[in-house]
Amino acid sequence: MRNASFSAVNRRAISARRLRDLLRAEILRNDHPQGTMPSETELAARHGVSRNTVREALALLRREGLVDRVQGVGTFVVRHKTPHQFDQVQSWRGGGVHHEVLAMEPVPAGALVAAALGAEEGDPVLLLERRTMLEATPLALWTTYLPEDVGQRLQEPGVDLSGDFYDMLEGALGTHVAGVQSTTEAVLSDGDVALLLGVPESWPLLLVERTVVDVSGRVVEFGFGRLRGDRVSLKSWRGRRETRSCPVPRAVAG
Amino acid sequence: MRNASFSAVNRRAISARRLRDLLRAEILRNDHPQGTMPSETELAARHGVSRNTVREALALLRREGLVDRVQGVGTFVVRHKTPHQFDQVQSWRGGGVHHEVLAMEPVPAGALVAAALGAEEGDPVLLLERRTMLEATPLALWTTYLPEDVGQRLQEPGVDLSGDFYDMLEGALGTHVAGVQSTTEAVLSDGDVALLLGVPESWPLLLVERTVVDVSGRVVEFGFGRLRGDRVSLKSWRGRRETRSCPVPRAVAG
Structure with missing residues (x-):
């Protein structure tokens, strides 16, 4: 695994990681005070990425415990620092x-x-x-x-x-x-x-x-x-x- | 698990954790430059705790990846920061x-x-x-x-x-x-x-x-x-x- 370079990394994974950093910084700034994240479509448009990339970024945030997703309802901020x-x-x-x-x-x-x-x-x-x-x-x-x-x-x-x-x-x-x-x-x-x-x-x-x-x-x-x-x-x-x-x-x- | 107090914690676990902090600080200071930790007996005497406590502290350090133990030989520092x-x-x-x-x-x-x-x-x-x-x-x-x-x-x-x-x-x-x-x-x-x-x-x-x-x-x-x-x-x-x-x-x- 040592010294993997970008060639070993899926292009979407890279975009998802970058988007995750931006979204988690917004969460830490309390930019989503109602606790509801914008929809996948809106996030995709706003950040110029595919909905699949948005989904992957949200999955990383969920895994970190910062957001939770309710099927058919949306993504919620569940933890502040x-x-x-x-x-x-x-x-x-x-x-x-x-x-x-x-x-x-x-x-x-x-x-x-x-x-x-x-x-x-x-x-x-x-x-x-x-x-x-x-x-x-x-x-x-x-x-x-x-x-x-x-x-x-x-x-x-x-x-x-x-x-x-x-x-x-x-x-x-x-x-x-x-x-x-x-x-x-x-x-x-x-x-x-x-x-x-x-x-x-x-x-x-x-x-x-x-x-x-x-x-x-x-x-x-x-x-x-x-x-x-x-x-x-x-x-x-x-x-x-x-x-x-x-x-x-x-x-x-x- | 929330709000556990000391009553829920094994006395030896508390001592082992305190000893672990001191030993890991020594490792970070490079106090064991040859990479060999003192023996369990020596550590127990030096810190005024039982050998079981020393063993538990070393197990925590090993789990963290800072030391490795070789059965019958001793404990070695394997990673510096x-x-x-x-x-x-x-x-x-x-x-x-x-x-x-x-x-x-x-x-x-x-x-x-x-x-x-x-x-x-x-x-x-x-x-x-x-x-x-x-x-x-x-x-x-x-x-x-x-x-x-x-x-x-x-x-x-x-x-x-x-x-x-x-x-x-x-x-x-x-x-x-x-x-x-x-x-x-x-x-x-x-x-x-x-x-x-x-x-x-x-x-x-x-x-x-x-x-x-x-x-x-x-x-x-x-x-x-x-x-x-x-x-x-x-x-x-x-x-x-x-x-x-x-x-x-x-x-x-x-």
């Missing part, structure tokens, strides 16, 4: 989003966590496991580690862990978060991740490793989040020539 | 990465592409389809649309489309790229995407929609990239309180 502004560091805000604490317990730091947090191996750190919910629907599962003193402040009575995580962290720290170094991957759900996120096994997920740094350059959180691919999209702006105005702290550079 | 610096706008550089042009042809702009590029519906735009290769391995497939004049300059003789895309674009434009607005999702491979990326169907992919803006605020490219989840990770730094120093151009804000 929650866009998350990824430019600025913040938790999801508003719209029924809250965080459930699944676990909060001191654990000894392994080598990786110790190195990330600037602690010694075996030092106690706080393991924090949270689930981001959109009303009753899980959006994300976070397993993170915080330095002992930060963790202790988070465990004090009156600290609300269900709202904006960074506001809460800054309140507990008494300092500002400078930013987050993150690595984003695409993976499949498996094991208890599938169970906790309410998705089948082998469901697409965004896996985000993140290192949160405060303005003094100290790492105040390190860990992993798994975000449901069918429910979340990450929006961000990247500049091309702004290295000097948006410096990466030395703590996470390199 | 290519990290892509996502902070600054650039193509992959060095290390045998190049771009293959799969298609380059004028097409009439549909409503979405016309709106994105600031063109009229039906205006000719350039469809550009490229595949990012790491030597003989496909990393990503890009289907993008460029304004007609930009497209014409890219098609002039002597323009090398196989190297850094943004350098090439700036050379052709005679202006600088200001940045890129992108939306990142996790999806599964299907249809000819799987064929062209050399992966099975239902393989995890990063789907990136991007809008490239030059320093005058003009959109000079709009389109979609699919990046192999097993091969690519996106690294980026996000600031928390730097809105003023890293402004998002009006063309893509909101």
